[in-house]
Amino acid sequence: MTTRKADAQHPVQPPAIPSAAATPLTPYARLPRRHHDRHIAHSTVDAFGQAHWLLTAREPGREPGRGRGAMKPYDALVVTAGPDGRSQETELSALRARFPLIDALPDGGFVVADARSRRSEQHVQVFDALGRESWAFRVGDAVEDLLADRAGQLWVGYFDEGVFGDDDLSRPGLRRWSAGGEPLWAYEAAQGASEIWDCYALNVAEEGAWVCAYGDFTLLEVRPDGSVRQRANSTKGATALAVHQGRVTFLGGYRDDRDRLVDAALHHREVRPYASGRLVGPDGAPLGRRRTVSRGPRVYVQEEPYTAWTVLDISTQGGAGS
Template identity: 55%
Template sequence: MPKTTLIPYTRLPRAHHDRHVLTSTVDVFGVAHWLLAESAPQPGGEVLPFDALVVSVDQGGNVERTELSAVRARWPRPDRLPDGGFVLAASRARRYEDMNQVQVFDALGRETSSFSVGDAIEHLLVDESGHIWVGHFDENPIGIRRWSTTGQPVWTSDGAGIPGLFDCYALNVSGITAWACPYTDFPLVEIRPNRPDQPVRVWANRVRGAKAVAVHGERVAFYGGYGEERDRLAHGELTEASVEPTDVGLLTLPDGLAPGRRRVVGRGSRIYVQAEPFTAWGVFDLSR
């Protein structure tokens, strides 16, 4: 199969490599963020609040540092807010029954609000308006929801007519629009919550198991799959009712190797991929 190589995007400055990378993401404006701790979290037992450092790097290499106080989640899902603050969420709510699952921090790293959104978070992505999109996996199949930073649900997939929404395999948030590819039927779903006449559009799709999706105009790309299709990059075009496949290949690291363990983030036409040791992001851009 033909190979497409990721383009190097951003790197964690070497001065911070002595800290443990808890997690990392790329925000809606294309800035990469690393959440760092002094040491790796230990499995089991109570999680005591700890201080963490967010290192933010834009595509031009400019670096910002934000100290967050009293982080509660052992393995948080993070993203940055448009005002410079951050949101962190514990992916498993069951372990945090006596505390709120989501923490919102201001630009100085101080907690300003906290609330719960439900167990089994697969994706957490902030849009340009500062709303928080959450997609859940199948241990809590409640679908996709959009939240305010004070914990008010502002959109929910309940009754939206999305077929087979048991696990939000792929979620892409760009601007204030979300795209999803959920298990079990794997349709391509466009969600525009500010479009009152038709907030949700659904296209039938034959690509199964993708973990990330990118959309540009009438073109779409799905990354990932089951088993030997783990590194698959499948392209398609949108028709009135379905995604029609055009070609399929592999997405590799810049050196041509398979990513192995990785994180992926979908943002508009882009799919960002971060492989071990999780200190660098590469990007595939469907618009190029």
């Protein structure tokens, strides 16, 4: 897969707003040490706040002599842990994803998708609570984010190679599916409205979703009925965002702004920044390579080597730099 986002060569546009001190993350959940010898194929935090690690014996890869996309099925272990330190394990059999993305479903099952796929491949597998595959379907190539909501619906954001590729399923940039593979909704830009060329940041909240996408980074609020409100946004390049009670906090940006926090107020047609700062680790150290998951007022952050999740929760913390 291609790494873009913070490394992309786009002009830096720092916000002309007051700059504040650093905001530290809070420790959240850890992978038990006994599993540290396994390969972490993917990890996420679900809609109910549980962290999950998809562990394999080695990095998934194609078998020698096989063509593109031809995978020998492999087994995996899902380790689930919460802030209380308790953990549980679920074995999954016969996974086929070369670049796996995982999330949990409200019935105790899991969904695993391959980020890259051909149009002939059923690249999304759904497993029941016992780890048995129930069915498979496809959602399109170049999956950037796969997030299940509390109802078990799947929000899928796509990166540019899908939006501008030859897979029609990916072209809207954002879609919502049932856990059974039924297409429920797709983003469609009205005349003069913002297109999703690359879904940089996707927040799946209890009701609806929020999107900040390349090219113009307009903040899109997707309501439960599928209607979309657009708000003009001057903060460019954010890769995660949190939303709470009329406030949005953006994380990330290009080059030196990859750890930037920008607080903004939600107005009818725009977001208005009022403070900025930097996000740092719980110990105050700069952040390294990381994954992020955005859920309502929370941004979960997992730094390399991806064995622990930390959290920024704007419903309990002040603004940037507080």
